[in-house]
Amino acid sequence: FRAFPIIFVDLLFQVLIFHHGGFLSLGVNTLTMGSGAMAGWLAWKIPGLNPKVKSFACGFAGIFVPAFLLAAIMAFKYGKGMATLAPIYLPTAVVEGLLTVFIYYYFHKVKPELIK
Numbered sequence: 001f002r003a004f005p006i007i008f009v010d011l012l013f014q015v016l017i018f019h020h021g022g023f024l025s026l027g028v029n030t031l032t033m034g035s036g037a038m039a040g041w042l043a044w045k046i047p048g049l050n051p052k053v054k055s056f057a058c059g060f061a062g063i064f065v066p067a068f069l070l071a072a073i074m075a076f077k078y079g080k081g082m083a084t085l086a087p088i089y090l091p092t093a094v095v096e097g098l099l100t101v102f103i104y105y106y107f108h109k110v111k112p113e114l115i116k
Contacts, residue, residue, distance in 0.1 A: 003037035004030060028073065036066040051108070052101055059100025063093035 008030045014020045021029055039061035044054055067089035068082065075081030107114050 001038070004034040007033045007037065032066040032069045032073075035069055036062040039065040051104060055101045055104035056097040060093045060097035063089060063096045067093070
């Protein structure tokens with residue numbers, strides 16, 4: 001839950017400094033992006049999984065869950081949904097999952113006390 005205020009402030013700065021996103025979409029953007037952080041946290045809390053699988057699931061969920069919610073919003077508003085976004089976000093989510101595995105093992109090797 002701690003990710004939501006941080007994401008909100010980050011998106012607020014993007015609106016104020018870069019004029020990117022806008023005030024009207026600030027709430028929806030915070031909810032969709034925060035849901036990815038929440039899904040990653042929940043994936044990490046699954047007991048009994050291999051750390052490789054957990055770290056991949058965290059990275060994958062962090063990209064895929066917001067993309068899925070964005071697709072639902074687009075389907076509701078414009079009639080185009082996951083078929084439009086899947087070719088972009090699915091490979092991105094896989095790459096993010098793989099990067100998260102490598103980062104996990106790097107920190108596990110260099111500073112294992114960071115990982116609980």
